Amino acid sequence: MSEEITLLLTVQEKDQQGVDLSLKVERLEKQKIQVQRRLDEERAAVDRVRQQLQQLEHNSRLKNLEVDDLDMQIREYQKRLNQGIISFKEMEALRTKILNQRERISEMEDEALALMDEIEVTKTRLAEEEKALGEREKEFTARSQEIASRIAQLREEIASCMEERAEVATRIPAHLLTRYENLHTKFNDPVVTIVGGTCSGCKLKVSGNAIERARNGAEIVTCENCSRILYIH
Ligand SMILES: [Zn+2]
Incomplete structure (x- = not known):
């Protein structure tokens, strides 16, 4: 086998190595993106629970405001009743209103309690999911760094492979290399x-x-x- 063939085979081998290494880098880049995507998804899932909790707390505040409102109205009606400067018919109407509103308040207080329960459950769930996410973030970060350092290592291997190829190529006649x-x-x-x-x-x-x-x-x-x-x- 001639010297030229030997040199060409070395160049060919280096080219093949370069391709193999580049493919490995490509696969790792994809893995890195997948790891990031999964982490994003898990963060989004926890975010949804957080938003759900905020919505519940908002609803709960509204409910309490409504109860306060009704309560104020009842007190207003009561005041008018106590002043006693209205007709009997008006008094009867006010008493009915007060009864109705008290019933409504009682219903709303039940609803408010149910909301509070739901808020507590969601808070517990959020705390658990945040804790789990923290663990997963550590795992994902470690995995990501591991992949990144492997990629860096492969890139070095590619560079030194190409350097060796270039050195061998200089020893091949130009027309043959072409x-x-x-x-x-x-x-x-x-x-x-x-x-x-x-x-x-x-x-x-x-x-x-x-x-x-x-x-x-x-x-x-x-x-x-x-x-x-x-x-x-
Ligand atoms: Zn052939």
């Missing part, structure tokens, strides 16, 4: 071995003459079919 680069735009393996008389790239038969020249190793032989650079071990 031929390799052109083939590389089509194939991952521009340099292939002849196995059983066929090109291991395109799997077609290689002429006896080409096999002979490849074995000789004095010149660069290419596949008549796919143009890949051929060699024999």
Whole structure:
């Protein structure tokens, strides 16, 4: 096997390594995004409980205001009754109103109590979910950092792989390197071995003459079919 073929094979190997490493980086980048997305989802779920609690507290305040309002009205009616300067019919009407409003207040107080219960339950739930989220945030952050440092490590490996490739490439004649680069735009393996008389790239038969020249190793032989650079071990 000629020196040129050996160098080309090294370049090809480095190119393949570069691709493999880049794919790993790509997968890790996706994982990192997924981790972030899951964390966002979990935060949003806790946010929804928080908003639910705020809504309940708001409703509870409104309910209490309504009760206070009714209470004030009753007191107003009572005052008028006590003053006794209205007709009997008006007094009867006021008494009925007071009764109705007291009933309504009693209903609303029940509703207010139910709301308070719901608020307590939601508060407990929120506290639990916030605690769980805190744990998950720690996990996600650790996982994220782990992925980021693995990516950084892979990027270093890619850089040193490409450095080595560049160094080897300088030792290959320019025209041959160009031929390799052109083939590389089509194939991952521009340099292939002849196995059983066929090109291991395109799997077609290689002429006896080409096999002979490849074995000789004095010149660069290419596949008549796919143009890949051929060699024999
Ligand atoms: Zn071929």
